[in-house]
Structure formats: C-alpha cells, structure tokens
C-alpha cells in the first residue's frame with residue numbers, strides 16, 4: 001500500500017485516495033485516551049480501527065455484522081494528543097459470509113506546519129450475522 005499521503009507538499013489528509021482507499025472516519029483523541037508515557041493508548045487506537053473497518057463491510061452485509069478476526073495490526077508511529085486521525089479503508093476480500101478490509105490510519109499534526117504521518121495499519125475480517133448471531137450469506141444484489 002503506497003504512502004502517498006506523506007508527500008511533503010500535501011497539507012492535509014483528503015477524503016478519498018487515488019487507489020480506492022475511502023475515508024471512513026476522522027477522530028481526535030482526548031486526554032482520557034493517554035497512556036503512562038503520554039502517548040495515546042494502543043487499545044483506544046484499536047477500537048477506532050475496529051469501528052472504521054466495519055463501515056464498508058456493514059454496507060456490503062446490509063445488516064448486522066461482527067468482527068471475527070484482527071488478522072494483522074501494526075503500530076508504525078505513536079499517536080499524540082492534538083493529532084487528527086484519518087482512517088482509510090479498502091475491501092480486500094468478499095467471501096460467502098465474511099468481508100475483509102485493510103485500514104490505514106494517518107495523523108495530521110503540527111497545525112502551524114502540517115505533517116501527515118502514517119501511524120497504524122491493520123487487516124480485519126467481519127462476518128454477516130443473523131438475529132441469533134450465526135453467520136449468514138452476504139446479499140448478492
């Protein structure tokens with residue numbers, strides 16, 4: 001996955017990227033999300049990635065879904081208070097009942113002289129479930 005957001009001339013994270021990655025969430029961490037080192041707690045970032053990753057599978061499943069797996073998760077750079085995080089998602093596989101997505105997270109920081117930095121990337125899989133919580137086939141229309 002290219003890191004085109006980190007071109008020095010780029011001053012903010014856009015709404016859609018040329019390679020079909022779609023902006024699905026923007027959020028700014030709060031002081032309550034800080035760990036003992038003064039950086040943002042990794043579990044908070046994971047929760048946001050889970051929410052962001054669910055957006056495209058939810059649309060495809062047209063109904064209830066559950067996260068079945070976090071297949072890969074990499075914290076590439078720490079997240080700091082004041083960072084504005086942008087989450088981009090792309091569907092990587094559509095199965096019988098499941099949808100897999102890749103999520104990239106970029107931080108916009110230093111508003112006086114904006115930098116865009118890739119902080120996290122992950123692969124997750126969501127399953128369409130029925131009213132009893134069992135896997136159901138994805139709609140095909």
Ligand SMILES: CC(C)(COP(=O)(O)OP(=O)(O)OC[C@H]1O[C@@H](n2cnc3c(N)ncnc32)[C@H](O)[C@@H]1OP(=O)(O)O)[C@@H](O)C(=O)NCCC(=O)NCCS
Nearest residue numbers: 066067068069071094095096097098125127129133134135
């Ligand atoms: C999601 C859940 C309903 C799936 O039930 P299951 O009986 O394990 O489902 P299956 O083994 O039939 O797999 C269902 C799909 O998930 C996929 N899957 C299962 N484990 C996977 C893994 N580790 N990685 C990627 N895909 C996986 C299967 O390949 C299958 O996809 P397909 O139908 O598109 O081929 C069940 O595991 C569950 O309820 N888990 C808890 C979900 C939850 O609470 N999530 C929130 C975490 S707190």
